[in-house]
Amino acid sequence: MSENNIPVAQGINWIYDPALNKGTAFTEEERDALGLHGLLPPGINTMSEQVLRVMGNYRRKRSDLERYIFLTALQDRNQTLFYRVLADYLEEMMPVIYTPTVGLACQEYVHIFRRPKGVFVSAKNKGRFSEILKNWPNKNVRVIVITDGERILGLGDLGVAGMGIPAGKLSLYTACAGIHPSWCLPVTIDVGTNNVDLQNDPLYFGMRNSRIRGEEYDSLIEEFIMAVEENFPNTLIQFEDFGNLNAFRLLNKYRSRICAFNDDIQGTASVALAGIYAAMRMTGQKLTDQKILFLGAGEAGTGIGDLIVSGMMDEGMTEQEARLKCWFTDSRGLVVKSREKLAEHKLAYAHDFEYHQYFIDAVKALKPTAIIGVSGQARAFTQPVLEAMAEFNERPLVFALSNPTSSAECTAKEAYAWTGGRAIFASGSPFEPVNIAGRNFEPGQGNNAYIFPGIGLGVIACKARHVTNEMFLAAARELADKVSEKDFKKGSIYPRLKKIREVSADIAVKVAEIAYDQGLATIDRPADLPSFIRSQMYEPNYRNYA
The missing domain is CATH 3.40.50.10380 (Malic enzyme, N-terminal domain)
Structure with missing residues (x-):
C-alpha cells in the first residue's frame, strides 16, 4: 500500500500501457507472470479473433468521423492491435485515418x-x-x-x-x-x-x-x-x-x-510525377512530350513543377526548356512575365506570354496535355475546361489533387464523363468507381502515403544526413514501375494500396542507394541492402512476455 493507502497498480499497468497491452490475448503464462488474473475476462483470444471484434465494431459505426474516433481510441489502448488492423485492412481504413x-x-x-x-x-x-x-x-x-x-x-x-x-x-x-x-x-x-x-x-x-x-x-x-x-x-x-x-x-x-523535407512540396511532387510517368506507360509518350498547366501556384504546385523539370532534364532537356513545359495559374490568373509583384517561388515559371485571367482561357491558349489542380478550389475543372482538354488530346491527363474530397477540382465522374471516358484521372482523395458508357473505371489516388513512408524508411535505415531531390525523383520512378497492366485496365495509374508496404520497401532501397552514392549515409553499406531494409520494418504482432 502507498502512504495514502491507495493500492499501487502492478499488473494493471500492462493493460493501461498501449505499447504493451495485448488485452484478451495475454496468455495464461503471461497472466501468471504479470499479475493479470482477475483483471481480464478468463477467456483468451488470438489476435485474429481480436481483429474480427474490432472490424465488427468499426463497421457498425454510422459515420467516418465515428470510425476515426473509434480507431484513435483503439490506438490509445492497444497499439499493436491498431496497426495490425491497419495492415490487414489498409484500403478500407485509409480514407478514415487519412484524407478525407x-x-x-x-x-x-x-x-x-x-x-x-x-x-x-x-x-x-x-x-x-x-x-x-x-x-x-x-x-x-x-x-x-x-x-x-x-x-x-x-x-x-x-x-x-x-x-x-x-x-x-x-x-x-x-x-x-x-x-x-x-x-x-x-x-x-x-x-x-x-x-x-x-x-x-x-x-x-x-x-x-x-x-x-x-x-x-x-x-x-x-x-x-x-x-x-x-x-x-x-x-x-x-x-x-x-x-x-x-x-x-x-x-x-x-x-x-x-535531415528534413516538406511533404506538401516534395512528397506531393513525387507522387504526382509518378502518376505522369505511369500515364506515359499507358500512352507511349515521354515526359518531355508534355505541356502541363497547373491550377494553383503554391507549395504543392511549384514543388511538382520543380520535380517535373528535374525529370525532363534527366531526359535531355535544358532547365529553361523544361520550365517552358510547366505553366501556372493562381488566384489572379496565368503567371506570366508581365505581371507585377510575383512571389519568389513563381518567378521561374513566369513565361513571356499573353496574360489570361481565367483558367479556361489559359487552357484554350496553351493547349496543355495535362492539367494539375492543387488550388483547393472545388469544381474548378468545369465541363468547358474538360471538354477543351479532350478536344486537344486523345488521352488528356486530369489530376484533381486538392484535399479533402470536398476541395477536389473535379470528381472522377466529371473527368470521365466530360472527356468521353478518355481522361487519365487521378485525385488527392479517393473517389468511388465510375461507370461511363458501360466501362468501369477505378480511379487512382495520388496519395502521398505512396511516397513519404518509403522515403522515411530509406533515410532512417542508412541514417542519411540529408534528404535530396534525387531521392524524390527515384521514388517517383519506382512507384510508377509498380503499376500493373491490371491497374491500367481499370484506369488507375497507381498500384493498389494493399501493395504499399512492398512499394515502400522498394522505394526505401532506392533512397538508401542514393544516400550511399552521394556520401550521405552514416552507417556502413550492408552487403544485402534490400534484406537489411526489410529487416528494419516493424510487423504488428504481439510479443511474448512470459
Missing part, C-alpha cells in the same frame, strides 16, 4: 479530443523547448512530423487542432513502411491562429492571439530545431501543412543543415 476524414477530424478536433498524441510546443514556452521534448517518454525518436496548423489540407488555419495531421501521417509511416511506433513523434508548434471561429470557441485549447510572424516566428522554429538536435540527434524532420509564407523559406533554410 482526417480533415474533418481536425475541424472537430477540440470537440472530439480524448487523449493527447505527440508534443505541443507553444510560443508561451519559448526558451524551454528542449526541456519540453525531454518529457516525451520514447527516447529513440527517428522521425518527427511537425506542423504549425496554418494550412491544414485545403481547410486553412486550424491552429493546434491541426495535430491530427502529424499524428495521422506518422500512423502511415508505421502502417505503410513499418517504421516502429516508438520511433515516431508528432509535433504541433502553437504560434496562435488567425481563425476567428477558433479564437471565439470556448473549447479551443491553443493560443488565441493572431499568428506570430517575422523574426519572432523564425526564432521559435530555430529553437525547436536546436532542441531536436540536442534530444533526438540524427532525426528526420518532416514539415507538414505550413502556409506558403513559411513553407518554402523553412525548407530552403534547413534542408542543407539537417
